[in-house]
């Protein structure tokens with residue numbers, strides 16, 4: 001009963017631009033969700049699948065990492081969660097005949113959208129050296145071949161093991177065990193391109209690289225700042241939480257160069273009164289900040305708070321918190337006071353009045369939460385920007401108090417859990433010691449490659465085998481031409497995947513595709529049905545159980561793939577009992593419990609209700625495990641992007657119809673874009689100043705400090721309400737523009753949100 005995929009590969013020939021919307025969700029969202037689901041799965045399967053989504057006995061949505069409320073709604077999913085599920089639970093299948101029919105060269109000409117539309121991968125496939133087509137192989141052959149390549153390396157550090165954030169805790173834990181037992185810490189992950197800057201800044205200032213608020217806190221806040229985030233598209237269930245908070249009196253300020261639909265107005269499809277009329281206005285205040293201006297804004301808040309305290313001593317700052325729990329106040333205060341208004345206004349593009357009004361709400365809030373996502377993390381000065389956010393929160397004592405705290409909103413559904421499980425290229429010694437003690441094998445101590453360093457190593461011939469546990473490495477990473485050449489230069493690429501993507505058609509000398517189970521599917525091991533666990537953006541760990549029959553009988557779970565590979569590479573005498581662990585995931589959880597703090601009685605607690613919360617010292621007890629033992633204020637250098645005359649600062653974002661590199665469809669209806677993706681949003685006044693017409697066709701040319709240029713051809717200009725001097729376009733199409741060396745200080749995250757470009761008339 002496999003469904004046929006469309007054979008055509010539509011380009012942008014039907015691109016239409018209409019008005020942008022000022023509200024999100026509501027009835028159209030639900031109908032669109034159902035339409036996509038039914039197209040991929042049919043009516044019966046759609047209903048059965050979507051009703052299990054995010055339920056206590058169901059599976060965790062493979063979409064975003066936003067937590068579920070304890071009281072579940074019967075349809076606890078959003079439009080984009082439904083699309084993520086439809087993408088995985090599709091009835092379309094890719095069989096060996098498909099690869100016989102399409103050469104790799106031909107597939108490399110197809111769009112990412114078309115590749116994804118072909119359906120689920122069903123059979124392990126090998127591309128031999130020099131071959132034009134993938135051919136089917138057995139699992140044993142595949143593992144044997146990987147083992148030969150790995151054992152033939154001069155050093156384990158010549159292999160790179162990437163992870164994307166859908167991998168379960170159990171698979172992630174076993175994977176890093178294998179990689180380290182093999183002998184390397186080369187464990188880059190999607191987090192390196194995502195919230196690494198948040199982790200870096202929060203670990204240094206608060207001692208824990210994760211968010212400090214729970215869902216309940218949102219409802220208790222006086223004020224929530226939503227900064228650099230587009231929840232209407234990327235975390236739609238967050239809108240329900242914001243709406244609820246608002247009804248209880250919480251005020252919301254949005255800080256964004258774009259007036260994103262969901263932030264302005266929201267219609268709740270799960271609430272009968274929310275689906276008619278204009279919905280709830282969500283943000284009470286909108287600061288249309290310039291791209292990269294947030295460090296300046298938070299610096300201004302800090303400066304104004306200090307000055308207000310001077311004017312009325314003892315009434316503004318939380319002195320008892322600052323005195324008891326923090327370090328570095330004086331240096332920070334000095335830096336904040338010294339910042340000049342002209343540089344703040346220039347960097348933010350806001351008026352003094354706008355900042356003053358927003359500040360007064362910050363000052364008057366006893367409980368303040370700051371939420372953020374990629375608008376803060378993907379900048380050169382992302383880490384100092386997030387440190388400035390922390391400075392403002394510390395001034396008011398907003399950490400470790402109900403209704404207050406830091407809320408980095410994570411992307412992939414288990415990206416936070418993967419890091420907890422040890423998917424990290426710079427592991428702490430305490431973790432490695434615990435691993436060695438548990439498994440009786442030595443652990444490598446030298447730090448490994450993150451994503452950008454892994455590309456450099458492959459480019460320079462220092463890394464020769466690339467193994468990916470999920471994701472779409474070549475499409476997600478910067479500097480597409482450099483990255484693709486780097487991958488092609490390796491001896492072997494291995495992709496453990498559910499769906500076909502660009503990374504399968506940019507092979508090393510040899511390439512393997514290993515098809516795996518998704519979240520929605522049942523996982524049988526050792527004659528028993530298994531479940532996995534995940535950790536959401538707020539540190540809650542819970543179980544996820546798939547219910548659908550696997551897309552093909554040949555699929556192995558990620559856990560089984562790792563165990564069989566480890567057995568083949570490391571041999572039968574190895575002290576880690578790989579097969580035994582894979583036969584019963586409870587045994588993996590027992591090991592996790594013994595290695596990672598916070599997982600006491602893991603198997604018992606995860607079977608109860610909706611799981612359990614991991615400890616978070618700053619939140620739970622105002623204990624700050626930093627180098628000073630206190631929460632650290634930081635005196636950051638004032639930074640903002642500089643853009644030469646006649647150039648724009650381009651940010652690369654997600655459309656409403658995509659999940660990272662997975663393109664669900666060609667619309668971005670909240671922004672008024674239909675049937676195409678190659679658009680660049682520019683402020684009408686900038687267009688006038690540049691002498692470019694709305695709807696003109698342009699090439700985007702990025703200019704890098706070393707004098708090199710990169711070009712993304714043929715984008716249609718869309719006059720749009722974005723901050724002056726800024727532009728926006730979708731990734732992955734624009735990744736060619738991001739230089740590999742353009743990364744954030746400290747976190748090494750590609751600067752995907754700040755690329756200096758000029759627009760050139762397309763030939």
Ligand SMILES: Nc1nc2c(c(=O)[nH]1)N[C@H]1C(S)=C(S)[C@@H](COP(=O)(O)OP(=O)(O)OC[C@H]3O[C@@H](n4cnc5c(=O)[nH]c(N)nc54)[C@H](O)[C@@H]3O)O[C@H]1N2
Nearest residue numbers: 080228229230234291292373374375411412653654659660
């Ligand atoms: N449906 C769907 N859901 C997803 C994803 C998806 O692709 N599709 N991806 C998942 C993943 S991995 C992640 S990380 C998250 C991403 O979630 P988001 O971070 O919301 O994703 P982006 O599309 O990158 O949007 C960045 C937002 O920041 C704003 N912004 C850009 N630069 C700046 C700046 O300098 N300052 C400020 N204040 N704002 C700025 C942009 O205008 C935009 O609103 O979503 C997750 N959820």
Ligand SMILES: Nc1nc2c(c(=O)[nH]1)N[C@H]1C(S)=C(S)[C@@H](COP(=O)(O)OP(=O)(O)OC[C@H]3O[C@@H](n4cnc5c(=O)[nH]c(N)nc54)[C@H](O)[C@@H]3O)O[C@H]1N2
Nearest residue numbers: 164194470471472476496497498499501652660661731752
């Ligand atoms: N220019 C620019 N670049 C960016 C960003 C940006 O904002 N701008 N955002 C960055 C961010 S935040 C992120 S997180 C990265 C995302 O980078 P990745 O995580 O590498 O990319 P995805 O597109 O999420 O990966 C999709 C693929 O994962 C596979 N997959 C899906 N589910 C499963 C599963 O359950 N198991 C396995 N094994 N495979 C599965 C499918 O084959 C699918 O094709 O991209 C980054 N790149």
Ligand SMILES: [Mo]
Nearest residue numbers: 194195411412
């Ligand atoms: Mo992400």
